[in-house]
Amino acid sequence: MADLRVAVIGAGIIGGTHIATLGRSRGVALCAVVDPTDAGAAQAAEQDVPHYRDVSDLLNAGGADAAVVATPNHTHVPIATVLLRAGLPVLLEKPVANSVAEGLELQAVVEATGVPLLVGHHRRHNPMVKAARAAIADGLFGTLVTANVQAVMAKPAAYFDVKWRSQPGAGGVMAINLIHEIDLLRHLFGEISEAQGLVSGAVRGLEVEDSAAAILTFANGGIASVVTTDAGCGPWTYDLGSGESPRLPVHDIYAHSYAGTKAGMSLPDAAFWTHPGTPDWFDRMERGTLDFAPADPFVGQMEHFGALARGDTAPLVSCADGIANMAVIEAIRRSAETGERVRL
Numbered sequence: 001m002a003d004l005r006v007a008v009i010g011a012g013i014i015g016g017t018h019i020a021t022l023g024r025s026r027g028v029a030l031c032a033v034v035d036p037t038d039a040g041a042a043q044a045a046e047q048d049v050p051h052y053r054d055v056s057d058l059l060n061a062g063g064a065d066a067a068v069v070a071t072p073n074h075t076h077v078p079i080a081t082v083l084l085r086a087g088l089p090v091l092l093e094k095p096v097a098n099s100v101a102e103g104l105e106l107q108a109v110v111e112a113t114g115v116p117l118l119v120g121h122h123r124r125h126n127p128m129v130k131a132a133r134a135a136i137a138d139g140l141f142g143t144l145v146t147a148n149v150q151a152v153m154a155k156p157a158a159y160f161d162v163k164w165r166s167q168p169g170a171g172g173v174m175a176i177n178l179i180h181e182i183d184l185l186r187h188l189f190g191e192i193s194e195a196q197g198l199v200s201g202a203v204r205g206l207e208v209e210d211s212a213a214a215i216l217t218f219a220n221g222g223i224a225s226v227v228t229t230d231a232g233c234g235p236w237t238y239d240l241g242s243g244e245s246p247r248l249p250v251h252d253i254y255a256h257s258y259a260g261t262k263a264g265m266s267l268p269d270a271a272f273w274t275h276p277g278t279p280d281w282f283d284r285m286e287r288g289t290l291d292f293a294p295a296d297p298f299v300g301q302m303e304h305f306g307a308l309a310r311g312d313t314a315p316l317v318s319c320a321d322g323i324a325n326m327a328v329i330e331a332i333r334r335s336a337e338t339g340e341r342v343r344l
């Protein structure tokens with residue numbers, strides 16, 4: 001079967017990862033780069049594929065079967081809408097939209113066109129996360145009771161020179177980073193039913209937040225605490241321990257911990273904690289490791305996208321998932337503004 005011809009729209013930080021990933025994934029091949037900048041043209045030349053400055057140029061030229069959208073957050077819905085209406089399956093970077101309302105508009109396009117869309121929460125494609133989810137489904141942890149999540153990173157000031165990253169609606173640590181933690185929490189623990197939040201931009205003084213904390217309630221009655229900042233030093237974030245990003249160093253840390261009635265688990269160190277007999281904190285716990293064969297989740301995501309575009313599978317992260325993640329972010333914001341607990 002011929003490779004699926006995939007265009008990458010937006011050749012910035014993560015667009016570059018997708019371009020490289022296409023070269024390492026089976027059943028797919030880069031066919032074009034769309035980006036208004038000369039840097040985008042240079043990336044296309046390096047890959048020996050056509051360069052277009054606008055999505056309409058790509059569509060007029062033809063030759064693409066599907067597209068990855070890796071453009072700034074506020075452009076996701078308009079660009080994905082044009083592509084879906086042209087019949088091209090889309091791998092859309094997170095967040096699916098800047099708001100739940102916009103996300104629902106996109107959902108309507110997905111439903112009206114019947115063209116598949118996958119949201120780029122790549123962690124779900126990590127075999128470690130698949131093993132964790134399978135262990136939870138198999139009942140190894142019993143009922144999940146609590147989770148504790150940190151997403152701490154020190155971004156250099158220059159990161160915010162790119163305008164959209166400090167613009168309300170598009171930027172801020174919640175839409176850029178925390179949304180990955182929310183997706184992982186929902187994937188492993190279940191749907192979130194309530195949020196109480198605090199949000200601060202005091203350290204950077206930008207128009208967007210640099211830090212947030214939240215307490216979340218799950219549909220099963222479990223609770224989680226979540227803390228994030230892009231302005232504080234510390235390695236306690238999934239991305240700084242998982243080795244998923246080729247650009248980030250790896251530290252021996254965990255950033256997510258889950259306590260169940262039978263056992264506990266932490267990620268991304270993949271640790272599995274059990275008592276020797278009936279759970280009792282007087283007994284020393286034993287540490288095991290989740291059983292999985294490591295593999296690049298970006299490759300897993302791209303190959304899943306290929307299968308999705310061919311109609312062989314359903315999206316592992318759907319538009320509805322992306323909207324549900326954004327609903328939690330909005331609930332945390334609303335709670336921070338009102339001081340009230342927000343029901344989802």
Ligand SMILES: NC(=O)c1ccc[n+]([C@@H]2O[C@H](COP(=O)([O-])OP(=O)(O)OC[C@H]3O[C@@H](n4cnc5c(N)ncnc54)[C@H](O)[C@@H]3O)[C@@H](O)[C@H]2O)c1
Pocket residue numbers: 009010011012013014015034035036037040053054055070071072073075093094095120121122162175176
């Ligand atoms: N999955 C992840 O782990 C991950 C990591 C980083 C970023 N992201 C997401 O990916 C997206 C891009 O983030 P980034 O940090 O790579 O941004 P970036 O600013 O580095 O790159 C965005 C690129 O899109 C181009 N662009 C802007 N408007 C365009 C348009 N209309 N058509 C075509 N190209 C256009 C820009 O020229 C730029 O090259 C964001 O939505 C971000 O949230 C996801």
